[in-house]
Amino acid sequence: MRIAIAQLNYHIGNFEGNLQKMLAAVADAKAQSADIIVFGELATCGYPPRDFLEFEDFINKCEATVEALAEAAQDIAIVVGSPSKNPVIEGKDLFNSAIFLADGKVLHRAHKALLPTYDIFDEYRYFEPADEFKVVEYKGYKIALTVCEDIWNIGNENPLYTVCPLDELMPQKPDFVLNLSASPFSFEHAQARIHVLKANVDRYGLPMFYVNHSGAQTEIIFDGGSLVMSPNGNVYDELPYFEEQVKVYDLEAVQAGSQSFEQPKEKMQLIHDAIVTGIRDYFGKLGFKSAILGLSGGIDSAVTAALACRALGKENVLCVLMPSKFSSDHSVNDAEQLAINFGMPYKIIPIKETYDAFINTLTPHFEGRPFNVTEENLQARSRGVILMALSNKFGNILLNTSNKSEMAVGYGTLYGDMCGGLSVIGDVYKTDVFRLAEYINKDGEMIPVNTITKPPSAELRPNQKDSDSLPSYDDLDEVLFQYIEKRQGPKEIIAMGFDPALVNRVLRLVNINEFKRYQTAPVLRVSSKSFGVGRRMPIVGKYLS
């Protein structure tokens, strides 16, 4: 028995594209004498299809893709993820299914029982959980079909569900397990995945083939890293991250567990590659080629530009330097040097005239009130308007350069530096932005060292520094991490030794700035808790605020 796993980069709703990609993989697997080829969860339509699932027309197109694949299931079995209609009136209208195709037809549909509904996941919004569990028999083997979360109720301290689908399937004595997944990247997820797979292998003693997606869908990045596990607990093979691959395995060799291979897992490399994938697919799947961004001479825009360069090519990243009277000489020089180092086109467009025009226009209406954040925001917003005008004129997409620390505490101007179609490093804390800059520079000084070493500043008033109004980034980022990723409250964070006034201030800033994040571009998700669809907070609330 030879089993092919197909780790592919699907495109949500692009039925024809997804089908052609899968048919090519089927041909490839047949050429390698595979008996079965396995695709990912909801592979027909891409993941997550969100409320497209509420359209009957969309479901019919999924089913048409399944039918086309069934026709191709000659001399090979195909296992594909797709929604299925629920024939029972009571309950949700759909199942999230692993569909087993052979001899030109549907042999079996195994529905997902555990429906992740947390963080970025909304599956119970659409799907009814399975209430029956059957193995499928093919060529003398009994196969346990599972979908993603179905195997995740094992190996963690606080299981989210009251059933384990494989517990239900084991009395039928399956020979091996297939798992069709769409499990998004975060920088610790590859380890978590292996931990969970090992826990399953420990419990059930069966070979497992875990097939993930690769590529990005807006903010959600799939890293691939599909796994083949031997019953002895060895990772028999792990597919590469962020790439498509079709690979064929001998079941008997996997069963024997003689081999073991894992991909290297280095945090900064993973984050770097994830973001490059995220940018590339955001542009590619929307049909855009080129980006624009503002370069301030600071580290955030430098790292964003570097990542964009690697995703889109240097000639497709237009940098705009927009100095004001508060910009230091070194800022302009550092920004210019960055563009030169990477070979990106750049323009220098001072904001003096537009800023002065706003001040002239507005001063009679300010009723003598003093210079405050208003004027700082006018600089940021002049820049935003200039960038958007160039974006409109030349048809490129503006990249947002905010980091996670400043997004968290609201240290940014809505409709100013918070403009942009995609937030590139909005899930990277400032302290990690520095590490990412060093990673980008590992083979030589591409980002000017001065950009990395100088004290961070928004340069919106004379001699301004971030540290004037924010705690040190080391402290800030740790408090934010505990609050955002770890969902620790003020008591728990203070008990870790942080100054209570600091903790209360930071948590308050996070909560009162929800309104700004609500209007921010989608953020490429690289952590276990990113701002955006996976973190849903009231705007009008009075908690820690």
Added chain:
Amino acid sequence: MRIAIAQLNYHIGNFEGNLQKMLAAVADAKAQSADIIVFGELATCGYPPRDFLEFEDFINKCEATVEALAEAAQDIAIVVGSPSKNPVIEGKDLFNSAIFLADGKVLHRAHKALLPTYDIFDEYRYFEPADEFKVVEYKGYKIALTVCEDIWNIGNENPLYTVCPLDELMPQKPDFVLNLSASPFSFEHAQARIHVLKANVDRYGLPMFYVNHSGAQTEIIFDGGSLVMSPNGNVYDELPYFEEQVKVYDLEAVQAGSQSFEQPKEKMQLIHDAIVTGIRDYFGKLGFKSAILGLSGGIDSAVTAALACRALGKENVLCVLMPSKFSSDHSVNDAEQLAINFGMPYKIIPIKETYDAFINTLTPHFEGRPFNVTEENLQARSRGVILMALSNKFGNILLNTSNKSEMAVGYGTLYGDMCGGLSVIGDVYKTDVFRLAEYINKDGEMIPVNTITKPPSAELRPNQKDSDSLPSYDDLDEVLFQYIEKRQGPKEIIAMGFDPALVNRVLRLVNINEFKRYQTAPVLRVSSKSFGVGRRMPIVGKYLS
């Protein structure tokens, strides 16, 4: 047996405020000799608390509120909605409970079994469904406690759940049903509510007391309209919409069903009152008093200003007229007349100087490309920056004036006229904006008739009209309604008799403009399907686009 229902306006996370409000209602009910007082769903913390529920500190504060209410439960029983911790490790960590308090302690916790997870609801994200059903006994009566959705699996053609909690409770022979709800407003919801309550009364033959919230939480507006139903199917009483009220009923009288009363339900009045409530609570609960908005002379900003006036008081709505060279004289006159009619302060700030400054600054970088949408957007963005500067300087909140039709098809400028902290009429189609204007004018011409009768125009280029680039609003709005509210696909809509080219174009415009709506302010929800948290669509998708 005398039963008090308390229809209150809670504030998410404002535990002290919610507690004091409930204690005052308890005192009121005791003064009226009530035996039981019933509050709404999750009344301790407000609804929807969203991911605040993931913080143990937040749950502990809910529980402390329950304990404080238990102390007040002397000579009266209190039924309150609050999260409960799930003592079992498997499954979600919380239940959504109706908690019965009497004699100073918790007598019973009935957990919600049907967890709405669709549209704006995410309850399975947080809660484990109930798996046991028990009536509570008090003063010789058996009481069936239910929470909101628990009674909604009856009376509709496509039930979402496979169980009905009251079916499980009926063998215990309850005497009456309490339902603790947090059921958001849409303009047809009061009717739907009565239909469902009647279906329950038909099936179970019991008196029902349905208690809803009033007031708004960001985009979600609770209209109240709490219901007392007699077993004969009469609506014994319906509380007013958009107001708080505590009212006491004799169970025996309700049982007899001798009385019947319903609130009037007129669509434009409901939408008007809902939006006024939404604005008032958004400002009030965030601690703001005053608003700013741009008045164009068109109908959208006129209606928005009128609604803001009624919510905040005329002196708290600052109108800004920002004419350009493309603005017609009548636009400025109409806008000025509107401000005068309502008595709102206003400023006239021409955008010529700032627009010219952008053109001067940018022309050398435009490489000779012709006038296009870029320059139109520069006008809209100049206005956005001016409004945000005044908002920052004076500490008021900018109101967004976009209607649902233009938000749907992307007929608006991101960071321009799409700026603002709250979208006031973003869930009102253009054709309904006209009706709303007429409703506002029902007692006299407050909105200038010329604003209502002239052809809609963005006035961003000479003699521009909306009809140059959009279908007629009558057609557009009907196609949008079928696609957005009714989730009909292209085939179904074309089958209704619409031109296929028109339908395909409109659906495509909706889908390709998801990126703009992603960055829009929260939209006050008045329909069954509003843009925002209740409608979740992929940005990077290729479906009907």
